[in-house]
Amino acid sequence: YTGKTGSELFQERLVKLKVREFQSIPVVTGEGASVYDAICTMFLEDVGTLFVVKDNQELVGIVSRKDLLRASMGKQDLESIPVSIIMTRMPNVTVCSPEDSVLSVANQLISKQIDGLPVVKMDENGRHQVIGRMTKTNITKAFTYMGQEPNE
Numbered sequence: 833y834t835g836k837t838g839s840e841l842f843q844e845r846l847v848k849l850k851v852r853e854f855q856s857i858p859v860v861t862g863e864g865a866s867v868y869d870a871i872c873t874m875f876l877e878d879v880g881t882l883f884v885v886k887d888n889q890e891l892v893g894i895v896s897r898k899d900l901l902r903a904s905m906g907k908q909d910l911e912s913i914p915v916s917i918i919m920t921r922m923p924n925v926t927v928c929s930p931e932d933s934v935l936s937v938a939n940q941l942i943s944k945q946i947d948g949l950p951v952v953k954m955d956e957n958g959r960h961q962v963i964g965r966m967t968k969t970n971i972t973k974a975f976t977y978m979g980q981e982p983n984e
């Protein structure tokens with residue numbers, strides 16, 4: 833008998849849940865896309881955040897619903913505004929890796945008040961390649977997994 837309390841055992845189980853097991857497919861847009869293109873992609877792909885990438889899938893930024901709403905409030909032509917001028921740009925994008933714990937991502941979403949993080953891996957040249965997406969929905973899935981009945 834280890835003498836561990838129930839909440840210590842729960843915490844141990846929780847930190848073992850890794851991003852890799854709960855991440856989703858990333859939805860990306862090219863850095864040459866317009867604000868109009870980004871709105872269409874976000875609507876069609878049914879996501880709240882787009883990752884902006886170069887042709888080689890290198891992460892250059894992130895664009896949220898509110899970024900697009902803000903850009904749409906003016907009277908400019910949305911097809912002529914590049915998404916790259918309104919996005920949050922690297923290195924200011926918070927990222928995670930597949931080996932990170934779901935708990936550490938949840939802590940980042942809370943402390944930075946954002947909805948999701950790109951899951952990245954480093955290529956040979958030290959560039960961030962986007963390989964997944966970790967959002968509040970994925971955290972919710974991990975939460976329900978932790979709450980399953982033992983024999984489910």
Ligand code: ADP
Pocket residue numbers: 880881894895896897898899919920924925926927945946947948949950
């Ligand atoms: P929304 O603005 O649609 O509610 P968020 O709360 O996720 O969505 O985004 C708030 C702001 O933070 C936006 O300006 C967005 O570009 C930025 N942002 C979103 N995700 C990240 C991230 N992973 N790292 C840094 N900034 C982010």
